[in-house]
Amino acid sequence: MQLQTDIRTWQSQATPGSFAGVRDWEKFGCAIPAPKLAPSMWVKLFNPPTAFSFDEAWLLCECSEEQWLAWIPDYGEILLSTHEFCATKS
Numbered sequence: 482m483q484l485q486t487d488i489r490t491w492q493s494q495a496t497p498g499s500f501a502g503v504r505d506w507e508k509f510g511c512a513i514p515a516p517k518l519a520p521s522m523w524v525k526l527f528n529p530p531t532a533f534s535f536d537e538a539w540l541l542c543e544c545s546e547e548q549w550l551a552w553i554p555d556y557g558e559i560l561l562s563t564h565e566f567c568a569t570k571s
Contacts, residue, residue, distance in 0.1 A: 516568040516569075517568075518540065518543070518549065518563070518568060519540070520540055520541060520542055520543070521539070521540065522539075522540045522568065523537050523538070523539055523540075523569055524537065524538050524540060524551070524561075524566040524567060524568055524569060525537055525566060525567050525568075525569050526538055526553070526561075526565060526566050527565055527566060527567070528565065529553070529556075530553065530556055530559060531556065533555060534553050534554070534555050534556035535553055535554040535555060535556070537553075537554075537569070538551035538552065538553045538559065538561060538566060539551060539552045539553075541558070544560065546563075547562055547563045547564075548560055548561065548562055548563070549561050549563070551566075
């Protein structure tokens, strides 16, 4: 008996009950949801305000649907838009 394999011709085929990728998980509502924003929560900043400030902020209060007042260690208080950070799991 000879084992014949050819990686070039192999293709991933989704079988019933399997998921080919993350997008398939999202279609079925199985993606892990981002934590809901709340006061006293640490968030990760995409672009810290200075090179010397931390890359995380402590949410103080919600100012509007898309803005939060936050505190950054070694920087102070700052008004952040929700597109400037992401919630971290703590």
